[in-house]
Amino acid sequence: xxxxNWRTPAxxxxxxxxxxxxxxxxxxxxGLFLPPMTFDLGWTRQTFGFAIALQNxxxxxxxxxxxxxxxxxxxxxxxxxxxxxxALGVCLMAxxxxxxxxxxxxxxxxxxxxxxxxxxxxxxxxxxxxAAERRSVALGLVGAGGSFGQFAMLPLGQTLISQIGWHNALxxxxxxxxxxxxxAAALAGRTAAPSAGTQSLGAALREAAAHxxxxxxxxxxxxxxxQTIFIMIHLPAYLVDQGLSPTQGMTALAxxxxxxxxxxxxxxxxxxxxxxxxxxxxxxxxxxxxxxLFIALPLTTATIWGFGIAMGVTWLGTVPLTNGLVAQIFxxxxxxxxxxxxxxxxxxxxxxxxxxxxxxxDLTGSYRMVWIFCVLLSVIxxxxxxxxxxxxxxxxxxxxxxx
Amino acid sequence: xIPQPHRPLLVWAALLALLAYASYVSFRIYMSxxxxxxxxxxxxx
Numbered sequence: 001x002x003x004x005n006w007r008t009p010a011x012x013x014x015x016x017x018x019x020x021x022x023x024x025x026x027x028x029x030x031g032l033f034l035p036p037m038t039f040d041l042g043w044t045r046q047t048f049g050f051a052i053a054l055q056n057x058x059x060x061x062x063x064x065x066x067x068x069x070x071x072x073x074x075x076x077x078x079x080x081x082x083x084x085x086x087a088l089g090v091c092l093m094a095x096x097x098x099x100x101x102x103x104x105x106x107x108x109x110x111x112x113x114x115x116x117x118x119x120x121x122x123x124x125x126x127x128x129x130x131a132a133e134r135r136s137v138a139l140g141l142v143g144a145g146g147s148f149g150q151f152a153m154l155p156l157g158q159t160l161i162s163q164i165g166w167h168n169a170l171x172x173x174x175x176x177x178x179x180x181x182x183x184a185a186a187l188a189g190r191t192a193a194p195s196a197g198t199q200s201l202g203a204a205l206r207e208a209a210a211h212x213x214x215x216x217x218x219x220x221x222x223x224x225x226x227q228t229i230f231i232m233i234h235l236p237a238y239l240v241d242q243g244l245s246p247t248q249g250m251t252a253l254a255x256x257x258x259x260x261x262x263x264x265x266x267x268x269x270x271x272x273x274x275x276x277x278x279x280x281x282x283x284x285x286x287x288x289x290x291x292x293l294f295i296a297l298p299l300t301t302a303t304i305w306g307f308g309i310a311m312g313v314t315w316l317g318t319v320p321l322t323n324g325l326v327a328q329i330f331x332x333x334x335x336x337x338x339x340x341x342x343x344x345x346x347x348x349x350x351x352x353x354x355x356x357x358x359x360x361x362d363l364t365g366s367y368r369m370v371w372i373f374c375v376l377l378s379v380i381x382x383x384x385x386x387x388x389x390x391x392x393x394x395x396x397x398x399x400x401x402x403x
Numbered sequence: 404x405i406p407q408p409h410r411p412l413l414v415w416a417a418l419l420a421l422l423a424y425a426s427y428v429s430f431r432i433y434m435s436x437x438x439x440x441x442x443x444x445x446x447x448x
Contacts, residue, residue: 151426155433158437247434250434254433257429
């Protein structure tokens with residue numbers, strides 16, 4: 001694999017971070033297009049919301065397949081295809097005049113683009129490009145890149161809409177997304193080394209399905225998806241309902257976004273030094289305490305800041321830890337596929353969190369029950385992490401002892 | 404020429420400076436009236 005010599009771990013890490021920054025960051029700003037697009041095109045919010053919900057579903061369902069292709073044939077073509085679909089989807093969003101066209105562009109095309117250029121595929125390449133002892137830190141770094149994209153692309157999207165209008169802003173974002181395409185070159189040729197064994201994909205799936213730890217990890221990851229989407233969507237509305245200003249709602253979101261960068265990297269570093277399941281246990285415990293205090297204490301600037309920082313630090317720290325744990329238990333050969341299945345659990349949790357938050361508000365006129373449910377879920381997720389057997393599966397032990 | 408051992412440090416310093424600047428600009432935009440209006444609208448239905 002002489003042609004792959006320039007693809008040093010640092011290059012793979014840098015390019016993987018840029019891909020995640022763009023793919024995760026751009027979609028983060030889509031919500032800002034809701035008011036101007038629905039107003040100009042005469043759509044209902046449901047039209048817009050359905051396409052975004054579809055996008056999340058397609059992303060979650062498509063990612064295991066994208067992961068499997070990446071594991072089998074290398075990630076470059078998957079990221080390249082994902083980048084092209086993503087950019088084309090964002091570009092066509094600008095020209096969508098009907099709900100169906102928007103479903104296809106924003107929902108299906110961007111969703112599939114995310115499957116090809118999201119966590120599952122990129123983190124699989126990064127994990128394979130570094131030595132096992134540095135894997136967790138590398139995953140934390142690339143996760144921090146994605147987190148930075150989520151934090152910074154939202155204000156960028158707003159600036160573009162304000163300066164050049166929503167139509168041109170979407171075209172500008174589409175052009176930026178195209179940067180994913182050349183980045184894919186650095187992610188080529190990173191399928192597992194022959195020493196990773198001759199296990200088939202089917203055997204890997206059966207092995208994971210029979211491993212209790214895989215399901216415990218997937219269910220805890222589902223809790224993460226539930227909580228993050230609920231907070232991201234409903235927190236500003238909750239704070240405004242409690243008589244606080246929109247500025248305080250945005251401060252909380254900005255703090256979550258910023259400290260998410262720190263948390264993603266920090267969790268990667270901690271995961272490299274300590275037991276990953278124990279870090280996950282403490283992460284969910286901190287979330288439970290933070291949410292419980294947030295609803296129990298009077299809402300002040302200090303509590304909002306404290307909540308924003310605590311949630312930010314624990315926000316996507318689950319991703320490098322979960323990915324690292326899957327790699328640690330099952331090896332890296334089918335990491336993209338297996339992590340993507342766990343990520344599907346995360347996306348199902350996201351769907352439920354967005355939906356249940358709104359439903360409970362409509363039924364009870366308050367978010368209080370959902371907050372309490374979030375605390376309960378955190379406790380359950382923390383409890384689910386501890387019984388996970390972190391040891392690698394027996395299949396991997398002889399080959400690792402030779403290495 | 405910058406000595407070889409110092410180069411990674413310089414890259415990290417440059418990246419951190421860039422991150423700090425981008426974060427500062429982002430925070431300012433998060434708090435701008437246009438952003439607040441745009442984002443608050445999402446939750447008014």
